[in-house]
Every structure is written in structure tokens, then in C-alpha cells.
Amino acid sequence: xxxxxxxxxxxxxxxLRLALGAAFVYAGALKISDSLQFADNIASxxxxxxxxxxxxxxxxxxxxxxAGLLLITGFLGRPASLGILIISGIFVAAIVxxxxxxxxxxxxxxxxxxxxxxxxxxxxGRDAVLLIAAVAAYSFQRTRSVPxxxxxxx
Amino acid sequence: MGRFTNVGRDLAGVVGLAAxxxxxxLAINHFSSQPLxxxxxxxxxxxxAQLAELVAAPPFESFPADTIDLNQFRRVVEDRSALIFxxxxxxxxxxxxxxxxxxxxxxxxxxxxxxxxSTLEKAKDHPIVVYCSGGACHDSKMVAQALVSLGFxxxxxxxxxxxxxxxxxxxxxxx
Numbered sequence: 002x003x004x005x006x007x008x009x010x011x012x013x014x015x016x017l018r019l020a021l022g023a024a025f026v027y028a029g030a031l032k033i034s035d036s037l038q039f040a041d042n043i044a045s046x047x048x049x050x051x052x053x054x055x056x057x058x059x060x061x062x063x064x065x066x067x068a069g070l071l072l073i074t075g076f077l078g079r080p081a082s083l084g085i086l087i088i089s090g091i092f093v094a095a096i097v098x099x100x101x102x103x104x105x106x107x108x109x110x111x112x113x114x115x116x117x118x119x120x121x122x123x124x125x126g127r128d129a130v131l132l133i134a135a136v137a138a139y140s141f142q143r144t145r146s147v148p149x150x151x152x153x154x155x
Numbered sequence: 156m157g158r159f160t161n162v163g164r165d166l167a168g169v170v171g172l173a174a175x176x177x178x179x180x181l182a183i184n185h186f187s188s189q190p191l192x193x194x195x196x197x198x199x200x201x202x203x204a205q206l207a208e209l210v211a212a213p214p215f216e217s218f219p220a221d222t223i224d225l226n227q228f229r230r231v232v233e234d235r236s237a238l239i240f241x242x243x244x245x246x247x248x249x250x251x252x253x254x255x256x257x258x259x260x261x262x263x264x265x266x267x268x269x270x271x272x273s274t275l276e277k278a279k280d281h282p283i284v285v286y287c288s289g290g291a292c293h294d295s296k297m298v299a300q301a302l303v304s305l306g307f308x309x310x311x312x313x314x315x316x317x318x319x320x321x322x323x324x325x326x327x328x329x330x
Contacts, residue, residue: 036184036191044195054195059180060173067172067179079161080168087169105291115247115288143161 014141021134022073029065031112042109046095078142086135092128202297205265220299221311228313237282242294251327261294282309289318
């Protein structure tokens with residue numbers, strides 16, 4: 002069942018790609034400008050082993066920027082949107098886990114702020130919205146460029 | 156079947172993008188003016204390392220910190236009877252701090268210490284009060300510990316920190 006017309010779907014796809022891509026490029030740029038602080042943010046979650054904290058702190062912002070740029074341009078939009086979907090899911094799971102363990106931390110998602118539980122709930126809500134948008138963006142990307150094999154299967 | 160194959164292809168793309176991100180991230184770090192080491196050090200470990208560079212400091216051990224409450228801290232600020240240090244990062248210090256407080260941040264302790272060296276070294280036996288953001292923060296304790304390690308012997312902590320100061324509607328300086 003098609004709820005949206007193809008023109009509306011195109012506009013929604015474009016709006017989602019631009020908004021999500023810009024959000025992730027911005028988030029990545031903030032993190033890359035202060036890797037040390039971001040490493041502290043990652044360590045405060047107490048999830049990753051210490052040996053992986055710094056490599057992750059150096060790589061994740063680059064991933065966010067690259068995936069964001071690819072999503073904006075539409076080049077390799079499918080892996081880019083899936084990548085954003087996966088890391089959004091990881092962010093949501095990490096914050097839920099930190100809340101459940103009673104931690105009071107700063108997630109460092111969009112720059113730094115004072116650690117607070119209220120802020121963590123806000124971060125969780127924002128990341129959940131990003132996750133939903135990423136699911137929609139990936140879904141649009143999949144239907145936008147349906148390969149012949151998939152058409153044949155349908 | 157084809158649908159799963161295509162998700163698999165997308166996942167392979169994500170893995171490729173992740174691998175490229177690791178390489179680019181490591182390359183950026185390599186050419187950075189302040190590269191991260193490959194092994195993470197906690198703020199406490201970094202502060203210890205900074206102290207070790209700064210002076211041949213005695214072992215950095217926990218100590219039972221003397222704390223003061225808001226009324227005592229307020230008198231100290233009004234009487235200027237102690238040096239006051241804000242242990243938060245320069246960003247938060249710039250946003251607002253207790254009047255008369257100097258920024259001796261936990262993040263860049265050695266750098267700030269060197270900047271304030273002339274004031275600090277004249278005050279080895281003066282009362283000092285350190286604060287950070289509030290009840291849950293450890294920066295004031297760590298900076299106080301560092302100062303004690305460096306030979307300052309009248310170091311106390313205003314545990315309520317910036318949160319309690321501002322909640323009481325007391326004055327703030329900016330910049």
C-alpha cells in the first residue's frame with residue numbers, strides 16, 4: 002500500500018537525507034575538534050574495553066562525517082543511511098544502558114555539556130528521533146534504487 | 156532472497172565505510188598537534204602524568220579533602236581571604252565563574268598551573284579553595300589533590316560548586 006505519492010516520497014526522501022546528513026556532519030565535526038573530550042565521554046559509558054576507547058573516539062566522528070556527506074549527496078546513499086541507522090541504534094542502546102545502570106554522564110553526542118540525568122533523557126529522545134529518521138531514510142533509499150533482482154523477486 | 160542479498164551488500168558498504176573511517180581517523184590523529192595515545196588514559200591518569208612532568212611530585216594519593224559550605228565560601232569570596240580556583244574547563248569558566256576565581260582546570264592543569272605559577276608559588280601557605288560544577292563533579296577534588304601534592308597545605312573544597320553558588324543567586328563574573 003502506498004500512502005505517499007511518488008513526488009511526496011521524493012521530497013520526503015530529500016528532506017530526510019539533508020536533515021540527517023547535516024546532523025551527523027555537524028555532530029562528527031564537533032567530536033573531531035576535541036577527540037580527548039570525546040574519548041572521556043566514551044569511557045564514561047563503561048561499555049568498551051579501555052584499549053578500544055581511543056581508536057573508537059578517533060574513528061566514529063570520521064564515520065559520522067563521511068556517512069553524513071554521502072547521505073547528503075546521495076552517492077552510496079544505501080550504505081550511508083544503513084550506517085547512520087546502525088550508529089543511531091548503538092547510541093540509543095548505550096544511553097539506555099547507562100540510564101539503567103544509574104550512571105550520570107555526558108554522552109558527548111553533540112559536543113560537551115555538564116553531565117546530568119535530565120540531559121541524558123533528552124539525549125535519548127533526540128537519538129530515538131534520529132534512529133526513526135534513519136530507518137525511514139534507509140527504507141526510502143532501498144525503494145528508490147530497487148535492483149533488478151529484487152524487482153524480479155517481488 | 157535478493158532482498159537479503161542487497162541488505163548484505165549494504166552492510167558490506169557500511170563495513171568498508173567503517174574501515175575507511177578508522178584509517179582516516181588514525182591519519183588525522185597522526186598529523187594532529189596534540190595526538191591521542193592509542194591507549195586511553197582517564198582524567199586522573201592524565202593529571203598524574205601532567206604533574207609528573209611539571210615537578211618531581213610525590214605519589215599522587217587520595218586524601219580526605221577538607222570541605223566548606225556555601226556560607227563559609229561566601230565569606231571567603233567577600234573577604235578575599237583565600238585564593239579561589241575554578242577547576243572546570245576554560246569553556247565553562249568563560250561562561251561564568253565566582254568573582255575573583257582563577258581558572259585552574261583539571262583538563263589542562265599543567266598549562267594553567269604554569270600560567271598562574273607566579274601567583275601560586277607565592278601562596279604555598281595561603282588558604283586556597285577549589286570548586287567545580289557541583290555535587291557530582293570530581294574536578295575540584297582532583298585539582299585540590301594535585302595542589303597538595305605540590306606542597307600547598309591549606310587547600311579546601313567548596314563541594315556545592317558552581318551549581319549551589321548560582322542557585323543561591325550569588326554574583327558571577329564572565330570571561
